[in-house]
Amino acid sequence: MDSAQLKEVYKIGIAAALALVSLCLVLLPSIMGIIQKPYTHTAALWIFFLSLPVAILLLIYAYYFAAFTQARVPIASTGVGNIAAFIAIVSLGVFLFGNILSDRTSPPRITSLSASSYTPCPGSTISLTAEAQDDDGDDLRWRWEVQPDERLRRRGARGAELTSTLRSAQWHVPNEAAAGRYTVVVTASDPHRSSSAQSIELDLAAARPDAAEDSSTAPCED
Structure with a gap:
């Protein structure tokens, strides 16, 4: 060449x-x-x-x-x-x-989870709030569950899946809910992956027998 x-x-x-x-x-x-x-x-x-x-x-x-x-x-x-x-x-x-x-x-990461009350009463309403970080800035969808502990499940207590897909949710505690330990579990997901589940525990107190069934602030036993 x-x-x-x-x-x-x-x-x-x-x-x-x-x-x-x-x-x-x-x-x-x-x-x-x-x-x-x-x-x-x-x-x-x-x-x-x-x-x-x-x-x-x-x-x-x-x-x-x-x-x-x-x-x-x-x-x-x-x-x-x-x-x-x-x-x-x-x-x-x-x-x-x-x-x-x-x-x-890169899955989302839940950075905080809190409840308006950690010792609710039957018939009350609990506000739940979480924060999450997602490196990609995606819109997140949330999944909320309330699960009774093993002792309550053996007695027939059932969990509840809350309807909110936002970073906040409310649990309307049933009047007939049994007293004991309940766990709130939340996960956040983007279009591709879900975060690790985060949880907090609530101690549901027993309502007094004379409490009004429809009261949202039913007094509880000490």
């Missing part, structure tokens, strides 16, 4: 590398629009921003000599430009696919 043919090969290779990094730059706004905040793998994005201008400048410099002059193609500039272009493309790919996959691999 003579020098003219070699120069043509260099020119085609440089043009291809320059086209790829330019395409990455053009597609960057669309890529950022696909990904939901907060971003993960941000180090890869910084590497992309640092390597991209190096690649573009060196490849333009090398292409100028390959396409518009009779001078020898600057091999060093071409090599460094190609390496910088490769790093830019790979780092952008890592950022894009890392963020897309994080939606499927």
Whole structure:
């Protein structure tokens, strides 16, 4: 292969590398629009921003000599430009696919769970509230359950699944609910994964025999 043919090969290779990094730059706004905040793998994005201008400048410099002059193609500039272009493309790919996959691999995490009363009475209404963190910023759906302990289950007590899919729920304690230990269990889920279940315990006291059946503040035994 003579020098003219070699120069043509260099020119085609440089043009291809320059086209790829330019395409990455053009597609960057669309890529950022696909990904939901907060971003993960941000180090890869910084590497992309640092390597991209190096690649573009060196490849333009090398292409100028390959396409518009009779001078020898600057091999060093071409090599460094190609390496910088490769790093830019790979780092952008890592950022894009890392963020897309994080939606499927990063479950929500429940950070707090509380109740308006931890010693409710039969006939009362308990407000339950939870907070969760999701790295991908997805909308979360919640699942609430109230479960009696083993002793109460042996006596026929049943649990309840609360209807709320929000981060708060209410348990309307049945008037006939047996006194004892109940566990509130909550999970949060995004479109791909669910959090680990979190729970708190409530000690349901017995209502006095003379308490009004429909009272939401029925007095309990000491």
